[in-house]
Amino acid sequence: xxxxxxxxxxxxxxxxxxxxxxxxxxxxxxxxxxxxxxxxxxxxxxxxxxxxxxxxxxxxxxxxxxxxxxxxxxxxxxxxxxxxxxxxxxxxxxxxxxxxxxxxxxxxxxxxxxxxxxxxxxxxxxxxxxxxxxxxxxxxxxxxxxxxxxxxxxxxxxxxxxxxxxxxxxxxxxxxxxxxxxxxxxxxxxxxxxxxxxxxxxxxxxxxxxxxxxxxxxxxxxxxxxxxxxxxxxxxxxxxxxxxxxxxxxxxxxxxxxxxxxxxxxxxxxxxxxxxxxxxxxxxxxxxxxxxxxxxxxxxxxxxxxxxxxxxxxxxxxxxxxxxxxxxxxxxxxxxxxxxxxxxxxxxxxxxxxxxxxxxxxxxxxxxxxxxxxxxxxxxxxxxxxxxxxxxxxxxxxxxxxxxxxxxxxxxxxxxxxxx
Amino acid sequence: xxxxxxxxxxxxxxxxxxxxxxxxxxxxxxxxxxxxxxxxxxxxxxxxxxxxxxxxxxxxxxxxxxxxxxxxxxxxxxxxxxxxxxxxxxxxxxxxxxxxxxxxxxxxxxxxxxxxxxxxxxxxxxxxxxxxxxxxxxxxxxxxxxxxxxxxxxxxxxxxxxxxxxxxxxxxxxxxxxxxxxxxxxxxxxxxxxxxxxxxxxxxxxxxxxxxxxxxxxxxxxxxxxxxxxxxxxxxxxxxxxxxxxxxxxxxxxxxxxxxxxxxxxxxxxxxxxxxxxxxxxxxxxxxxxxxxxxxxxxxxxxxxxxxxxxxxxxxxxxxxxxxxxxxxxxxxxxxxxxxxxxxxxxxxxxxxxxxxxxxxxxxxxxxxxxxxxxxxxxxxxxxxxxxxxxxxxxxxxxxxxxxxxxxxxxxxxxxxxxx
Numbered sequence: 001x002x003x004x005x006x007x008x009x010x011x012x013x014x015x016x017x018x019x020x021x022x023x024x025x026x027x028x029x030x031x032x033x034x035x036x037x038x039x040x041x042x043x044x045x046x047x048x049x050x051x052x053x054x055x056x057x058x059x060x061x062x063x064x065x066x067x068x069x070x071x072x073x074x075x076x077x078x079x080x081x082x083x084x085x086x087x088x089x090x091x092x093x094x095x096x097x098x099x100x101x102x103x104x105x106x107x108x109x110x111x112x113x114x115x116x117x118x119x120x121x122x123x124x125x126x127x128x129x130x131x132x133x134x135x136x137x138x139x140x141x142x143x144x145x146x147x148x149x150x151x152x153x154x155x156x157x158x159x160x161x162x163x164x165x166x167x168x169x170x171x172x173x174x175x176x177x178x179x180x181x182x183x184x185x186x187x188x189x190x191x192x193x194x195x196x197x198x199x200x201x202x203x204x205x206x207x208x209x210x211x212x213x214x215x216x217x218x219x220x221x222x223x224x225x226x227x228x229x230x231x232x233x234x235x236x237x238x239x240x241x242x243x244x245x246x247x248x249x250x251x252x253x254x255x256x257x258x259x260x261x262x263x264x265x266x267x268x269x270x271x272x273x274x275x276x277x278x279x280x281x282x283x284x285x286x287x288x289x290x291x292x293x294x295x296x297x298x299x300x301x302x303x304x305x306x307x308x309x310x311x312x313x314x315x316x317x318x319x320x321x322x323x324x325x326x327x328x329x330x331x332x333x334x335x336x337x338x339x340x341x342x343x344x345x346x347x348x349x350x351x352x353x354x355x356x357x358x359x360x361x362x363x364x365x366x367x368x369x370x371x372x373x374x375x376x377x378x379x380x381x382x383x384x385x386x387x388x389x390x391x392x393x394x395x396x397x398x399x400x401x402x403x404x405x406x407x408x409x410x411x412x413x414x415x416x417x418x419x420x
Numbered sequence: 421x422x423x424x425x426x427x428x429x430x431x432x433x434x435x436x437x438x439x440x441x442x443x444x445x446x447x448x449x450x451x452x453x454x455x456x457x458x459x460x461x462x463x464x465x466x467x468x469x470x471x472x473x474x475x476x477x478x479x480x481x482x483x484x485x486x487x488x489x490x491x492x493x494x495x496x497x498x499x500x501x502x503x504x505x506x507x508x509x510x511x512x513x514x515x516x517x518x519x520x521x522x523x524x525x526x527x528x529x530x531x532x533x534x535x536x537x538x539x540x541x542x543x544x545x546x547x548x549x550x551x552x553x554x555x556x557x558x559x560x561x562x563x564x565x566x567x568x569x570x571x572x573x574x575x576x577x578x579x580x581x582x583x584x585x586x587x588x589x590x591x592x593x594x595x596x597x598x599x600x601x602x603x604x605x606x607x608x609x610x611x612x613x614x615x616x617x618x619x620x621x622x623x624x625x626x627x628x629x630x631x632x633x634x635x636x637x638x639x640x641x642x643x644x645x646x647x648x649x650x651x652x653x654x655x656x657x658x659x660x661x662x663x664x665x666x667x668x669x670x671x672x673x674x675x676x677x678x679x680x681x682x683x684x685x686x687x688x689x690x691x692x693x694x695x696x697x698x699x700x701x702x703x704x705x706x707x708x709x710x711x712x713x714x715x716x717x718x719x720x721x722x723x724x725x726x727x728x729x730x731x732x733x734x735x736x737x738x739x740x741x742x743x744x745x746x747x748x749x750x751x752x753x754x755x756x757x758x759x760x761x762x763x764x765x766x767x768x769x770x771x772x773x774x775x776x777x778x779x780x781x782x783x784x785x786x787x788x789x790x791x792x793x794x795x796x797x798x799x800x801x802x803x804x805x806x807x808x809x810x811x812x813x814x815x816x817x818x819x820x821x822x823x824x825x826x827x828x829x830x831x832x833x834x835x836x837x838x839x840x
Contacts (some may be wrong), residue, residue, distance in 0.1 A: 022681065022744075022747065022760065022765050023677060023681050023740070024743070025548075025679065025739055025740065025743075026739060026740075026743050026744060083625060083739060083742050083743075084742060085742075086742070086746075087742075109505075129443075131739060132739055133738075135738040135739060135741075136735065136738040138736070139741070139753075143753060146736060147704070147705055148476040148705075148776075149705055150776050151709070152707075153705075153708065153712050153713075154705035154706070154708065155714070156708065157702075157703075157704070157705040157707075157708030157709065160708070161703070196705075219429050251574045258443065261443050282575075282577075283581070284567070284577070285567055285569055285570075285573075285577040285578060285616075286573035286574070287567075287577075288573065288574065288576065288577030288580070289571070289573040290578065292573050292576070315556065318551075318555040318556040318559070319445055319446060319503060319552055319555060320443070320445065320446075321555070321559070322446070322503050322504060322505075322506070323444060323445075323446055323503075323506075324442075325649065326506075331585075333559075335511045340442065345442050353736060355570075356570050360569050373756060374722065
């Protein structure tokens with residue numbers, strides 16, 4: 001990597017590099033820490049480091065834009081490598097063509113992805129490719145896979161984690177074979193899903209746990225689901241988590257935003273090609289209120305397998321807020337809930353006339369029912385929209401119709417496409 | 421601004437610019453939106469925009485490093501200007517030498533600062549110079565200065581804001597002259613200090629507010645301080661806030677980190693040239709527990725004017741974590757509290773042998789007393805440290821031994837906490 005770094009890396013940090021002692025953002029020192037992978041140095045690296053972070057990329061073409069994009073990724077990686085220099089993590093790039101054989105052996109299949117090798121596990125990073133997000137992801141990854149809860153105050157901390165999946169097990173001691181199976185299972189999902197354990201009878205009693213019991217907590221639900229047939233093997237735990245990984249309400253997170261969005265988008269999670277997205281700023285009273293209502297609806301409908309709502313807190317994505325407002329034509333200074341069509345990002349949003357008068361849980365539930373039944377759909381307003389030809393970028397408009405009718409085949413909405 | 425932008429700006433975003441519809445991070449489009457200020461265009465800009473964002477800089481020298489640093493700032497500003505294009509905010513740079521007269525008129529005195537003009541107010545941004553932090557700061561600034569609380573759910577949201585100063589007033593209606601004074605006062609502190617109001621008797625009753633009463637909440641304290649002698653003028657409110665702006669326990673925030681650190685550093689807030697810093701990761705059980713203990717100590721000592729503890733959650737500053745670990749020679753995967761000398765960043769940290777056995781509130785209070793009395797100070801270990809002049813940057817490894825033996829001094833303290 002060349003000279004360009006010295007210029008660019010300060011920007012990576014987006015810091016102003018002020019001289020106050022104790023608050024100096026790191027700046028790139030110019031050392032090359034990210035290596036290009038070959039069969040030979042790969043083995044060395046495997047020996048040398050506990051964790052390897054591999055950027056698997058398509059061959060860098062002679063196209064200038066592509067080259068620059070690649071350099072930018074490299075720069076982010078260099079910076080992360082520097083910041084984490086003493087953490088025993090190796091960083092490499094791997095060319096999909098030159099090292100096709102090795103990539104195949106490693107099971108890499110998605111070009112442009114970052115794969116992390118840790119022990120027997122390969123973890124794909126599918127979040128925002130930014131230095132801060134990556135650093136935090138890697139720091140979480142090298143911590144213990146299981147957090148131990150020792151006392152009542154730590155129970156409070158555990159209970160505060162409500163916006164993501166978590167598991168909690170009660171075991172005799174660190175030497176228990178069931179605790180070891182639990183640890184092994186945790187490694188499959190680290191750092192995306194948090195595993196907690198306790199060896200303390202008082203804590204277990206407070207959380208109604210029997211010996212070797214493992215509880216699965218869906219995000220935002222008050223009551224956990226005890227995993228049946230205790231004690232469990234590693235495999236049983238892993239399979240249970242995989243089966244229950246799709247919550248009724250989930251929060252979009254920078255560290256796995258693309259994975260969440262794409263899984264949603266590509267249909268694994270969506271309902272007839274649509275998806276329900278809610279924007280609510282938790283730190284704002286209206287946003288908080290709306291989120292509480294949304295949680296209530298999710299709790300009441302947790303058994304409905306068709307329902308999965310994606311909650312986005314605009315505070316988590318300041319750089320995307322204006323983009324979303326433009327794409328979806330909504331005002332994100334107040335709460336919003338809508339249906340987004342997966343093929344063309346066409347969307348319909350619930351009318352919330354006044355943020356002093358948010359919908360009740362019942363009204364929200366009725367609206368969601370109308371969405372699930374197809375009564376509310378993204379085509380209803382298409383008469384107006386067609387003229388403007390505005391579905392965002394320039395996705396070819398020609399096949400919009402096909403896509404739409406395909407997706408909504410089993411709702412009755414395609415007959416009355418031009419109603420209103 | 422030149423060609424360099426196209427290359428660099430993608431990096432500003434640190435995004436991978438993936439093509440998923442609905443999650444496209446904005447990339448710089450190459451348009452110049454940030455203007456250099458002159459007397460003439462300044463007046464035009466004042467007319468055109470509600471808010472002006474001015475980067476006040478020293479003359480750009482012929483020194484290459486200085487030029488690059490300036491370009492980096494400009495790039496961050498260009499990106500922010502693009503993202504907020506439809507928000508009625510103008511962006512300009514102002515050369516301290518060329519436009520000295522105007523700068524003086526505007527009251528700008530700190531080169532390298534970002535000043536925001538909004539109505540009659542000039543707000544200095546003294547946080548992390550990063551696109552995401554700046555965008556969020558500006559979005560907060562153009563919202564209403566007062567958040568209105570309408571119902572019990574919104575009271576919950578209000579009560580959740582505990583880590584920063586907040587004010588809450590009860591007024592007859594939006595037309596009340598006292599509410600207007602409250603709004604005017606809020607504008608002095610927006611977006612750093614949050615002002616809330618209610619017109620709802622039920623809400624007021626729940627929060628024990630009488631008509632025209634304004635309560636001042638210190639961070640982490642359970643009971644607010646009613647501002648005496650209601651009703652209040654704008655000036656009385658502003659003066660009260662300024663007098664009470666120094667809390668017993670405060671959280672370091674990206675949006676005003678430098679201001680907080682420097683004010684601390686320069687003596688306005690410090691005790692005989694030292695400062696107490698606590699690191700605790702709120703999302704981690706141990707960190708959460710430590711923070712709760714710290715809050716308890718702060719509550720018990722809120723009347724001690726000498727005490728002000730700065731709490732840093734490493735999660736808020738992923739890029740600085742490794743730097744702090746190196747500078748202060750501590751392990752931030754567990755809670756830490758220490759005294760930092762303002763002049764040389766020399767520091768002493770409380771011994772916490774085992775994170776399963778954190779200090780009690782009493783032990784912490786004793787330790788803090790020893791700090792305040794000077795019994796614990798950063799000079800005690802200077803026999804070791806003196807050899808190697810100056811600590812942070814390139815500290816040599818010679819004193820590793822000392823650190824280690826200190827850390828592992830007494831770690832046999834596992835008592836069973838049976839809290840049944």
